[in-house]
Amino acid sequence: MLEKIKGHHTITEHLKKEILSGGVSHAYLFTGINGVGKKKTALEFAKSLLCTATENKPCGRCSVCSQIDHGNHPDVQVITPKEGETTIKITQVREMVGKLSIKPYTGDLRMIIIDDADCMTPEAQNSLLKSLEEPLSYNLFVLLTTHPQSILTTIRSRCQSYYFHPLNNEVVAAILKAETEYDSAAINGVLHQSGGSPGMGLYLLANSDIQNERKLFLRDVYHLLKGDELKVFALAESLSKDKALSEERLGFLIQWFYEVGLLLQSFELAEGQQPDEAHIAYLKILNNEKNEAILKTLFEMMAILQYNVNLRLQWEMTFIKIMEIQKGYN
Template sequence: MPGFHDIIGHERIKEHLQKAIESNHVSHAYILTGEAGMGRKSLANAFAMTLLCEKGMSEPCMQCHACKQVMSGNHPDLIFVTHEKTAGIGVDDIRSQIQDTIMIRPYSSYYKIYIVDEAEKMTVQAQNALLKTIEEPPSYAVIMLLTTNQEAFLPTILSRCVQLKLKPLKDSVVTSYLTGSMGISESRAEVYGAFARGNLGRAIHLAASEEFQALYMELIHMLKHLKEMDIMELLNYIRKLKEQDPDLSDCLDFMQLWYRDVLMFKVTQDINLLVFKEEFNTMKEMSAASSYEGIELILQAIDKARVRLNANVNMELAMELMLLVMKEN
């Protein structure tokens, strides 16, 4: 379990939490918002461990009894709120795991900390039950709501919590981590970093995923030979790819990155600005053979395919329309 210094990026949020500890102005309720994989849990755990650490500093010492208890998942004053129903967190979950225990003073620390993951799944009744606790919490209580969508919360919940939103990391930060800590080649790391759009957890997952490696090779082959293949061949390719990515979102993201590279090279002639540096020769050929208008039409066609798929338009029809634009331009 990492301390603040082990977490990559999110400097503004780390500084805010550490200053709150140093100045003894810790809020009773926080909302940490960000995509899955961006580091919400790591930040919440680092904050909790620092608050419970016996040294009382702005970083957990990682050596004291309290830190070791947190790292082993056995600290009595750190409670992770769980829920059995996949559909949502009900009022009974909030009552039994927070309301019924929060008035019991901490066992061994000054703070008693509750971490609610997937907090956007709280029902309206559960949020109203939690609101009563947030409005009049005991002095030692800290409640952390981790969410991918804070819009799911009632305005009354939002107004009583400190809201901290995680922002995407720079691609260079993600690439540096992948090359330095995972030994990924720089060219591949740049692809994963661009594909993950600043989400380090997603980039790490992609780098370690055999399924994504297979998807990568299949799409590279298809995009290189797209002009030579007929529509039925291409649709068969798409059907095969759909088995790996049921909603095809990764495929569309990949294609968008590819054609943005084609456009980038046509404009700049600079290999250093490409994401797919390994495919430089193909990028050079495609950019020379394509017009600016044609590349823009392809990028628009990819966006339209995404909208159609999200609207539950027939997959083969949506992809066929996109592929026709790609072949014509």
């Protein structure tokens, strides 16, 4: 049971025990970075509970397992922001809540997975709260989030929480090898930038353009550091299009300045990685003090991103601050 989930042994063992002892909770909160395995675990959890095989659940072959795999099982519902939206609105939650009292199709259990649960507006969260306070025995909620702080404490306190830690490179490589057609060289090429997330690894493999985009992005940030103020607004504009892109680029920038910091202090980069041209260009214009101040600014932005903020404005402020640090104003 749950063997398909790699690298989160403690969590899967806990869930397995709960399933076998009949002690499954009404609500769970899975936290951890994007692509680390939260949703996959939730779906395997659903399969383990609903699979119709008599042994070795989930079998992966019965109609229930197959329906869950294809995202069309009537009792396993995944709620995410609607296309083109950045939040989960109260209307979506109300619609779901309205159907909770109807008996599940199978009779025993309905699982509601709320993906990016932190994207629920406060009104949507309040609407969900009532269902968590007075749970019906056959409804099981699994909330997935990268930013648990953005979820009401009253909701969090009613959930059993599990933290999915970033996986080490070996596990990420093994997952990508087992689940994709990419060869070892391609997989090894993205491991470093995957940050312990197989989902990010897959994203990078499938979007080789992104490597190029990141190079161009670094070049723009470099010009910004050199005093090109127009970059502030152009970059902020392009990054404000969606939150996922903002998070991806921000994570990348933090990793980048962290690496520059290592080199500035004469440390080596991780796992035999060699500095490239961009590293050398940045080294020439930064010192350790400025670099640390920039990193601090980026971490502050990371904390702010947990809330529904105006992305363009936030990036503008961050970039302006970085420019000022570089000019020595801070």
